[in-house]
Each structure stands twice: as C-alpha cells, then as structure tokens.
Amino acid sequence: MLPVKATVERLPGLDEGFIKPLPAMEPEQFEQWAALLKQRTGMRLPDNRMSFLVTNLGMRMRELGIVDFQAYYDYVTSGREGVVEWGHLVHHLTVHETRFLRHESVLALILQHCLPANPADCPTEPLGIDVWSVGCSTGEEPYSVAMAIDDRMRQLDAPYFLGMMASDISRAALATGRVGTYSHEKVRDIGPRWLKHYFTETDTGRFQVSETLRKRVCFNHLNILQVGDAPIGKMDIILCLNLLIYFDREQRIQIANTLAGHLQPGGMLILGVGELLNWEHPHMKRFPYANTLAFQHQ
Ligand SMILES: C[S@@+](CC[C@H](N)C(=O)[O-])C[C@H]1O[C@@H](n2cnc3c(N)ncnc32)[C@H](O)[C@@H]1O
Numbered sequence: 001m002l003p004v005k006a007t008v009e010r011l012p013g014l015d016e017g018f019i020k021p022l023p024a025m026e027p028e029q030f031e032q033w034a035a036l037l038k039q040r041t042g043m044r045l046p047d048n049r050m051s052f053l054v055t056n057l058g059m060r061m062r063e064l065g066i067v068d069f070q071a072y073y074d075y076v077t078s079g080r081e082g083v084v085e086w087g088h089l090v091h092h093l094t095v096h097e098t099r100f101l102r103h104e105s106v107l108a109l110i111l112q113h114c115l116p117a118n119p120a121d122c123p124t125e126p127l128g129i130d131v132w133s134v135g136c137s138t139g140e141e142p143y144s145v146a147m148a149i150d151d152r153m154r155q156l157d158a159p160y161f162l163g164m165m166a167s168d169i170s171r172a173a174l175a176t177g178r179v180g181t182y183s184h185e186k187v188r189d190i191g192p193r194w195l196k197h198y199f200t201e202t203d204t205g206r207f208q209v210s211e212t213l214r215k216r217v218c219f220n221h222l223n224i225l226q227v228g229d230a231p232i233g234k235m236d237i238i239l240c241l242n243l244l245i246y247f248d249r250e251q252r253i254q255i256a257n258t259l260a261g262h263l264q265p266g267g268m269l270i271l272g273v274g275e276l277l278n279w280e281h282p283h284m285k286r287f288p289y290a291n292t293l294a295f296q297h298q
Contacts, residue, residue, distance in 0.1 A: 135243030139177025
C-alpha cells in the first residue's frame, strides 16, 4: 500500500487541505500526459478528451492530496513509487465498459464454427479448447465465453478441457474478475438456466460465479503492447473486442499481427466490428459471419 501521507508531504504542489479545485490543465500538460499514456499503454488521447483526462487524473490526485498536474506527472514518472502509482492510475485512465453476453454474434460464431454441434462430431479423446480474451476488463467477457462453451459441451455430454486466459492492463479490473462476484444489475442479461447453473446468490444479493467456472479462467496482467515477452501458447480462439479502438492504425496492425502469431492453424481471431479495416496477413483469412470481424488462421 502506498504510504500516501509520507509521499505527499515530499511532493511540491501539495495543498494540506486540498479542498481547492484543481487548476486548469495547460495544453502542454495535456500533451505530456497524452504522450505518456500513448507510450505506456498505446492508447491515443485525442484533444477532445481533455476533460476525461482532467477528471480521472483529478480523482486520483485528490486521493493523494496533490493539487498540481506537473507534480503528479513527476511523481508518476520517477522511482519505484511512480511505478506503483502508475499501476493505480492506469485503471482510472482506461475504459472498462463491458457486460455479460455483450457480443452475442461472437458467441454464436464460436458455437457454430469452433465447437462440435452433435455427439458424432466429438473426438474420442477429450477436446482441448484454448481461448484468450485480450482486454478482458472485469471478467464478464471470458466468463460469458466459458459458459457458452461449457453449456454446449455438457449438452453433448462430451468431455473437454477449457483453458481460458483473460488478460488486461488494469490490475483492479483483473481483481474484480478473479473474485467473480457481480451485482444483480450486471447479471440481468443472463437467462435463468445459466444463472442457476453458473452462479450462486450470496447473502448480500450479489451473484458469485461458480467455482468450476472460475477455475477455468486464468486472469493475467498483460499490456497488449508487451505480448512479445509473455510465455503464451497457441490458442484456438482469441478475442480482442473493444480494445483496438483506443490505438492508432499502425498499432492495431502490430497487435493483430502479434495475436495471429498466437493462433493454432484453423484458430480464430475475433476483433470488434470496424476496429481494423483492410488488414492483411499471410496466414489469416477473413471468416465471414454476421456482425463479427473474424479471421481464421490458414
Ligand atoms: C472497453 S474494455 C473491453 C472489455 C471487453 N473486451 C468487452 O468488449 O466487453 C477495454 C479493456 O482494455 C484494457 N486495455 C487498455 N489498454 C490496454 C493495453 N495496452 N493492454 C491490455 N489491456 C488494455 C482496459 O483496461 C479495458 O479493461
């Protein structure tokens, strides 16, 4: 835990009472923060996102009692404490919007084209299925896919192994996913059959993902720009949804190329619709399916 008081006392720009509103952000300061965000996460911050930046930096600065954007920038960019602080800040600066069953057409594609449809299609050995949800946020996406796969395989009464890797740059989002307890509002799109089978209602009226499902999903901290360093095997399905929108085209292509390199032959890369136009890769072929942007490894 960050020793907030001790750290803050050393910082220039500290206002002991810190009730004062934060000063306006100068355009040069915006540029400086936008460059840092781009360098460390790949995310673009267009000029019209100044208020987003000010609001979200401000929330964290108020927690720390810092009233000066430059002092906070210097803090975040220096020393070990800065590294720890960046880990907190990145959660405030990234968008975590997600929900269960958000991508129905993606689930339909997986069920129709990546899984056996009837018992005669099932291999004699248990089927191994490796899936990676890139930018998984608070876990709703990987749990949705895991439920869809499990439901199909149980209906077929076919043994299978599911390895679901779920990665994100935000440790706070990953922690929520690992706990796997969601509000009533969050699970409202899940039908009663799945809700009964995959969740338990807690004493406080929240919904806990079943132990069996949670054990299948492995949450990992990973910056998509640093995938090259990570020991990741070959996947059957990679989902990268609502993440590339935050990157420029060059980085989108670089990320898609990297992800393509982590697919088995025949594996499927599924991106958000419209998130990467005219992408070409020697081993990837567009897989046409309604309301999806999918590519199959040849
Ligand atoms: C809008 S959410 C998408 C969640 C989910 N894929 C969906 O479609 O519902 C985007 C997620 O990408 C994560 N993210 C942003 N930049 C990232 C990066 N450089 N590496 C890994 N994850 C990143 C954010 O923390 C956030 O949780």
